[in-house]
Amino acid sequence: MTAPDAPLLRVTDLSVSYAKPKQGTHLGTGAALHGATLEVRRGEIVGIVGETGSGKTTLARATVGLVAPAAGTIEFEGRDLGALRGRALREFRRRGQVQLVFQDPLRSLDPDLTVARLVAEPLDIAGGLSSRERTARVDESLREVGLDTAEVEGRRPRQLSGGQRQRVSLARAIVTRPALLFCDEPVSALDVSNRNLVLNLLDRLRRDLDLAVVVIAHDLSSLAGIADRVAVFYRSRLVEQGPTRDVLANPAHPYTALLTASAPSVERHHEIRPADVRLDAEPTEARAGWTVEGGCVFAARCRFAHEDCRVQPDLAALDGPTAREAACYVAGNWDAHLEQEIA
């Protein structure tokens, strides 16, 4: 048992290379991951944001064991998950303490099974509960996610709406009473008004079940309302991390600034425009080569890149009251550079 304020999940320096996929499994995103470090505590929602190919999905897949890490450790409740293999791994999975909710419920729910069977599957596999207990748990899960058991239990995924499918997917994930939940782009396929329904649901689940939730998203609006902390990934590297509001309102890393500036909003709260942070012209041959030679991953697009950036900066803590980190030599100071330029 871990101490109360010790992190539930601690990922340290995790690296995943473009290795050949584990036999027979999905090919995965193919993105590499370099030196990712992350901590998640119970009752917290951590957002992971990044473009396609940034490594955010790889991180989730590596944590649950779908992809073998090349380096680094993954500790859950103090226990090294990376070392689990074969039967031990299966035993761990059956306990259902760590769950992954896939991005597309149409693909991750067997189309031939009814909702009742789908949600009960983790319990059926694990065994140990009587049939009545299982039915009760399934009913409890469905109610928890806001679905009417009687109405949906006999239906198949195709007969549900998109939001309902997403909720069935969530119900399946919480039926084992997990401690940690990874949600891969839970709302990308939903309409704007219903996005918030599911996000509110995640927030409530976190409170009611004392879950730790990691939400992976490519757009900030999904995270802004509910995430306590956010980790920004770019091309396989973690570039910034910290409390959501601080990171998004005052980004320390130029990429985060680009992200926040690019996000469309109804009321213009941010004064920086994407063009201010982005390198508009095509990068020179030399600059494009910096990344390949071990330089900063963002160098090719960064307006503030300079000679130092030929070496990938490490994730370093920033000065200030809150726990923030960024991997940039001009972290937190680039807006001064910007003012200089404009001046």
Place this chain on the structure above:
Amino acid sequence: MSQPEPMLRVEELQVSVGDHLLAVRDVSFRIGRGESVGLVGESGSGKTITCRSVLGLLPGTGEVDHGSIRLGSGADEVELTRARRSTWNQIRGTRVAAVFQDPASYLNPSLTVGHQVDEVLRVRGGLGRRAARERTLELLVEVGLHDAERVYHCYPFELSGGMLQRVIIAIAISLNPELLIADEATTALDTVVQAEILELLQRLRRTHQLSLLLVTHDLAVVAETCDRVLVMYAGQIVESGPTAQVLGDPQHPYTQALMGVASIGDWSRRTLDTIPGQPPAAGEEMPGCRFAPRCRYAADECVQGPIQLRSVDAERASRCVRVAVPA
């Protein structure tokens, strides 16, 4: 503010699909030359069917029951609802063009990207091989693909979603159309790329005197890109007007609700608003206001009979009984 000369006039458009289900009811709007208009709505609101009517690409079971769509003005004017195939073949590409959501599925995966842009220029534009190639390279640079020579020889699978969308845009503007319809063109793209594509569309608007009809479900996108906005719900336009005014002071409960759930740009933690209920099923007939079941202000008068679009002022309209009709 003087109205720009209208180049698209849609009046009382009614479109049915399938078994006489009305997907679009009484839709009227105008787009002026060089204007950008946003058409916002959830899925099932009829916004896509409206676009498709303007492009003549309705599904097999769809047909325009009623209303008119007029492109151009004066001698150039064409009535699109009655247009025959030969007219469409002339108009599409040269006067109206479109960009859709998933760029990869609109490109032939076995041909290079350059070849496909060339194709349009040669077949429709009548350019010879060399001239087409030069023009293609120019177009690629214009849409932001600076490494045009390299991109020209790339196959679609070698390019990212954002780059493919730029290629599609290049094809769309290659014949200098008057109107560009972007149907959820940025929905499937990453945030940063989305912003770039929207900027590109704005730039092209200025340089090509292009009118833009931007169809999206995201109010935030419209806020940043469009001069005017049309809000659609369940097949009808429920509010219209200049973007800043409509978003600053919405005159329809649905628009208000959309504002509540749109990305505000305020990053603080909060409970997120939702719009309770579901839009009506396609073609469902309702006695009065189609938003009434979900509306917090619904009253008896709302379900008495069909609600007409009322003017809020010279430039704005709203389909809500609570809007005071100006004297």
Place this chain on the structure above:
Amino acid sequence: MNTLRNLVRIPVARVALAILFVIAVVAVFGSHLAPYDPLDQDPSILQGPSAHHLLGTDYVGRDVLSRLMAGTRLSVVGALEAVAVGLALGVPTGLLSVWLGRVGEWVSLRVTETLMILPFTVFAIAVAGTLGNGLHQAMIAVGVLTSPGFFRITRAVAIGLRTTQYVEAAELMGASRWWTLRTHIWSKVLPNVSVAAAHAMGSALLVVASLAFLGLGIIPPTPTWGGMLSADLGFLEQQTWAPLFPGILLVLTVGSLNILADCIREASAGEARRRRGFVRRAAGRRDQTPIGVPLAPEALVATEEDRRVAA
């Protein structure tokens, strides 16, 4: 199962199933239902169809109808043997092969390819020739030759399913391979295997008939369709129509089986398309289009809008 339900909705499938049902009944109860003993000889030889003998008599006066009915059993049983052996050898190995490593995969594929090259009938003749005049031995041999086909089909479907997200999700739940097979893979393999099995039955029937036609594996005067065809050919001048009877029976049965196979494929095609989904590798975000949207009015209205689905 959905496929079965879809299947009986197709009118042609119902006809095929009806025909096959009749054949099956005759195969089981043929000798009892037959009006005459098929071996009973009668002085009135080579008669045409009449009130006494509905299909006439053959060259030693035996009732043609009775012989056809009695012969059904042999043909059907022979074909069933072949298909049963094929399925038993091919399907389980196909399912298990999904978890083989590179070497195992290579070996299994080469073995199956070798077996697939050998032509049925010639091989069956060779077996009948060397192992003695047994139709059963010959059909078992044919069964061994059909097993690679089942192996490949089962393997192909199972491998496709192996990489689906729902199988991955099951793996994440700690499911054993057996569980995954049972719950997720089996019911989806079944339609494809059924199609192949129906086709195989048809081919096997033809092989049996061919062997009987050539006189291999059958001890006369046991009635068989193929044997009757062969005998009839000797008396074409007297009974020009005679080969029609066994011939039509063959055509009906094999034809029904092939049509049934097509119908099963059609009935499951809708399912399969929906199940597989598209993995559109657009270099942007992964696509989320729901495929096979049911033809409700919503589907007609929501076209691009499918991609944004309401809760």
